[in-house]
Amino acid sequence: MSNEPLVVVEGLRKVYRSGPNEVVALREVSFELFPGELVAVRGRSGSGKTTLLNQIGGLDRPDAGRVVVAGHEVTAMSEESLLGLRRDVLGFVFQSFGLIPVLSAAENVGVPMRLVRMPVAEREERIGMLLALVGLEQHVNQRPYELSGGQRQRVAIARSLANRPRLLIADEPTGQLDSQTGRQIMELLRALVRSEGVTALVATHDPSLITLADRVLEISDGAVREAALA
Numbered sequence: 663m664s665n666e667p668l669v670v671v672e673g674l675r676k677v678y679r680s681g682p683n684e685v686v687a688l689r690e691v692s693f694e695l696f697p698g699e700l701v702a703v704r705g706r707s708g709s710g711k712t713t714l715l716n717q718i719g720g721l722d723r724p725d726a727g728r729v730v731v732a733g734h735e736v737t738a739m740s741e742e743s744l745l746g747l748r749r750d751v752l753g754f755v756f757q758s759f760g761l762i763p764v765l766s767a768a769e770n771v772g773v774p775m776r777l778v779r780m781p782v783a784e785r786e787e788r789i790g791m792l793l794a795l796v797g798l799e800q801h802v803n804q805r806p807y808e809l810s811g812g813q814r815q816r817v818a819i820a821r822s823l824a825n826r827p828r829l830l831i832a833d834e835p836t837g838q839l840d841s842q843t844g845r846q847i848m849e850l851l852r853a854l855v856r857s858e859g860v861t862a863l864v865a866t867h868d869p870s871l872i873t874l875a876d877r878v879l880e881i882s883d884g885a886v887r888e889a890a891l892a
């Protein structure tokens with residue numbers, strides 16, 4: 663692991679306001695992530711996990727503080743630059759998979775590659791490689807509704823790696839899966855972080871997933887602290 667952090671989070675604060683009500687979702691959160699790490703964010707429902715991941719991925723803006731990913735100051739970027747960052751530097755995996763129903767597994771994985779106009783031959787090769795990497799070489803032509811939940815999440819993970827991201831952001835990736843399938847998905851993420859050299863930040867309350875992390879960040883009522891590994 664290098665000493666240069668890939669992600670720097672400094673003094674992040676996020677307040678949701680609706681009328682006279684305020685919810686402080688993040689309270690001056692600061693931490694760093696280093697290249698090649700798999701870091702879990704653990705916390706109860708409503709503790710601020712999704713809010714934190716959304717600020718880091720540039721899907722929402724904080725009230726104070728800053729986020730730097732691979733030298734890009736996410737919190738200071740225009741919407742247009744953020745689109746580029748999400749396409750080129752970040753990979754996202756969500757609890758609900760987020761696949762396009764009318765497209766096959768292979769076509770879903772190819773969507774981000776089309777966005778960067780990857781040449782067809784390279785695209786076809788990379789789709790095949792990624793679907794093999796997640797163990798779906800026998801299912802390339804199936805659509806999401808023809809796949810199991812675990813297989814859908816494998817497609818989503820393959821898609822998240824399409825453009826060789828530096829940082830993978832996964833929000834409860836095992837949330838819709840039974841515990842055994844969830845464990846397999848987490849083991850897959852663990853293996854991919856090693857083989858692809860990607861850094862991953864994974865929100866979860868699944869204890870079996872926590873044991874596979876290099877570090878655990880505990881979030882409670884919007885405050886983050888480093889937790890000791892079990």
Ligand SMILES: Nc1ncnc2c1ncn2[C@@H]1O[C@H](COP(=O)(O)OP(=O)(O)OP(=O)(O)O)[C@@H](O)[C@H]1O
Nearest residue numbers: 678679685687705706707708709710711712713714
């Ligand atoms: N758009 C919003 N408007 C108002 N309050 C919000 C909004 N989004 C989240 N919150 C509040 O901010 C706090 C943190 O929510 P967040 O979704 O980040 O938690 P979480 O840890 O991801 O929860 P879960 O595990 O249930 O997904 C909660 O109190 C939530 O009610």
